[in-house]
Amino acid sequence: MTAKTTRSLDHFVISVGDIEIASEMYRRLGFRVMPTMEHMHIGTSNSIVQFHDTYLELIGEFELANSELLSKGMEPWTSQGDVFWQTSFTSSRLDDEIERWAAAGLKMEAITSAARRVRLPNRGYINTASRSSYIWNPQDKLASLFISDHPVPEAIWIPEYQCHPNSCIRVAGFRYLMADPAKHVDYFSKVTGGEPAKRSNEGVRFETPRGEFVELLTPSALHARYPEAPQLSPGTETRGAVFTIVVESLERCRWALRDGGVPHRITDGAIVTGAAYGCGVAYEFVEGK
Structure with missing residues (x-):
């Protein structure tokens, strides 16, 4: 692999x-x-x-x-x-x-x-x-x-x-919230057909031929960056948590969120919305092609 x-x-x-x-x-x-x-x-x-x-x-x-x-x-x-x-x-x-x-x-x-x-x-x-x-x-x-x-x-x-008011183009990647990401490396490698591109104590990152990513992150690592992300449900160890969506224009994205009445956090180069507004999933919008 x-x-x-x-x-x-x-x-x-x-x-x-x-x-x-x-x-x-x-x-x-x-x-x-x-x-x-x-x-x-x-x-x-x-x-x-x-x-x-x-x-x-x-x-x-x-x-x-x-x-x-x-x-x-x-x-x-x-x-x-x-x-x-x-x-x-x-x-x-x-x-x-x-x-x-x-x-x-x-x-x-x-x-x-x-x-x-x-x-x-x-x-x-x-x-x-x-x-x-x-x-x-x-x-x-x-x-x-x-x-x-x-x-x-x-x-x-x-x-x-495929024409969206928030100007989104594609999914850049997705992040899982996992109690123990290392436990799932072998399974994810077999299903995706590739080894991790990056590994650390905080998580694992897989990258696809189209440049997309899937990350498996510990709760501390994920919530430090995305406090808007969901928590693990009681008795569970895994949850899908955060999408990264590429948009043509962050300004148009901000207008769409404003018009939709969706609270959002503006960071350096991204806009983040909470899981409560995405049916249990948080969204990070970034500008790109």
Whole structure:
């Protein structure tokens, strides 16, 4: 393995109690939120915040899920209320992955269809053919990752939905809050296909081929930099905590947050919002291309 992962970030899932309320919260953050959709084969609903090569997924209505994987298997997350669920990494084709995971000593769960009907910006609809598979972390289920493929990419990445009032362009990276980051290095290395780019007593950093990052940080290290980040829920050791989002203009981002009534902290080169305004996740906005 190398210091660069072989997989890039695909999308991020946040479980919410009410899709419409969550969607409105994200509009107040300055994101353009797609119309609510239903997963045709699994029963849950979602709303999407779309970027050029990744997306955020707000998912809810687990009581309607017709899959035990979602109705019962996700209880460790859903029992915490609005909370970051998992990060998905890219896969070119899930069917080709099964033997690879067995060789790595990890089990690839059954491929799940996440197909949904998408309303096009101007007129009409298109169906996605997205699929996912979970790779459970044997050390801590809450620290698990999953992989996804999108056989109909034009139904996932739609330019008109990528224009946001806060001028965001892409996800630069994501930070996990972990009681013991070192415990998860082997698992994250196997799933991402790369060794850490950086390691210290405070945490671990993985970097993708597209220049994205995933960091696993101790509570003291993360909260020293982001006091707005969430705390660990009682009885847990892992939680998704902070997104770093690249925006074209911090000034436009600040206006969008002001217009949305979202409190924010302005630092040297960034704007930070609290977890209470992001369905359990804090946001750091930085200017870039």
